Amino acid sequence: MDRRRTLVALVVAALSLLLAMGTVAAQSENRDLIDGLEYQLLYVALPLTLFVLLILVYAAVKFHDNDDPQPTTEDPALEITWTVATALILLFVGLSGYSVLVNPYVSPSQALEGEDTSQDGFDSFADLPDTDDEEVHVRGYQWEWQATYPEANVTTESEIVIPADTDVTFWLTSDDVVHSLFVPDLGVKQDAFPGDYTRARTTVSEPGRYDAVCAEFCGAGHSRMDGSIVVVERDTYDEWLAANEGTITDAPDPG
Structure with a gap:
């Protein structure tokens, strides 16, 4: 019962944090881009974190009194599944971050087409x-x-x-x-x-x-x-x- 209450409290706290963050309006294009990236990553990371916590709690409760633990049965399909899932998550994080990093407000060298944005060789x-x-x-x-x-x-x-x-x-x-x-x-x-x-x-x-x-x-x-x-x-x-x-x-x- 205590474990369930703790888990529920964590979920409520995380959702409250998301709602509170979402009520703050960005004051600039830069802040809007950065906040948008943070929200994207958070919306992906939060359910994954809760999923891992649920598995951890399940394993701790189910096997806490196992006097004869056995190694996990080899399962190639499962290994391929979590490898592909991890690759997709990393790809999503990389593309999301890249789309913000190349924005001209975050990286001014990517500014308007035709501008000379080089910062080398200027004396004044x-x-x-x-x-x-x-x-x-x-x-x-x-x-x-x-x-x-x-x-x-x-x-x-x-x-x-x-x-x-x-x-x-x-x-x-x-x-x-x-x-x-x-x-x-x-x-x-x-x-x-x-x-x-x-x-x-x-x-x-x-x-x-x-x-x-x-x-x-x-x-x-x-x-x-x-x-x-x-x-x-x-x-x-x-x-x-x-x-x-x-x-x-x-x-x-x-x-």
């Missing part, structure tokens, strides 16, 4: 290829983030402002050591290397302020190297750029 932000996205130049240094908007020559410190419902490219570099821009709620993570330029890409649907941190240990002030991604409506973004052209300023209120 001015040498970077043009994209069809709204572009922000992000520079990491011990221990802050600095964002520059090349078209308006606007600069912010520890706040990166982007328009909602717009494809945005972050070009990242570092002045000193390796840093990593990580925005958990948006599913954005990209390293910034000294002397190199890397690309992160996203589109965010919901205006607001999202926490950003450095995810690569970068010295004594690493834990203090945080900031915000401030997402505002497109009109607010354009007005903010026009009003602060050529200045270092604060982010607008996301509303």
Whole structure:
């Protein structure tokens, strides 16, 4: 009876977790892709886990007092079945993961056809290829983030402002050591290397302020190297750029 209650409790807890996760709306294309992959894998892994647990409980109950255990009878059909089943599961996991990894929001090098997305041989932000996205130049240094908007020559410190419902490219570099821009709620993570330029890409649907941190240990002030991604409506973004052209300023209120 205790074993049955434990098993029922595990099933209820797992289903409650699935329902709770499903009620959280993704705020960006990146987060939506990552969450979708997690749900796919979870929906496959959960019934398999419960199936294995049921077999384990059954075997423990049925054979716990067996004083003369015998080896399992050789069964080629059974061995072929579980080998094929395992191969199919691994194939599903591989294809699901691949479909997300090659998406241009997760791997920006797979971006729009015809773009030059190579990140080799660039000496400055001015040498970077043009994209069809709204572009922000992000520079990491011990221990802050600095964002520059090349078209308006606007600069912010520890706040990166982007328009909602717009494809945005972050070009990242570092002045000193390796840093990593990580925005958990948006599913954005990209390293910034000294002397190199890397690309992160996203589109965010919901205006607001999202926490950003450095995810690569970068010295004594690493834990203090945080900031915000401030997402505002497109009109607010354009007005903010026009009003602060050529200045270092604060982010607008996301509303």
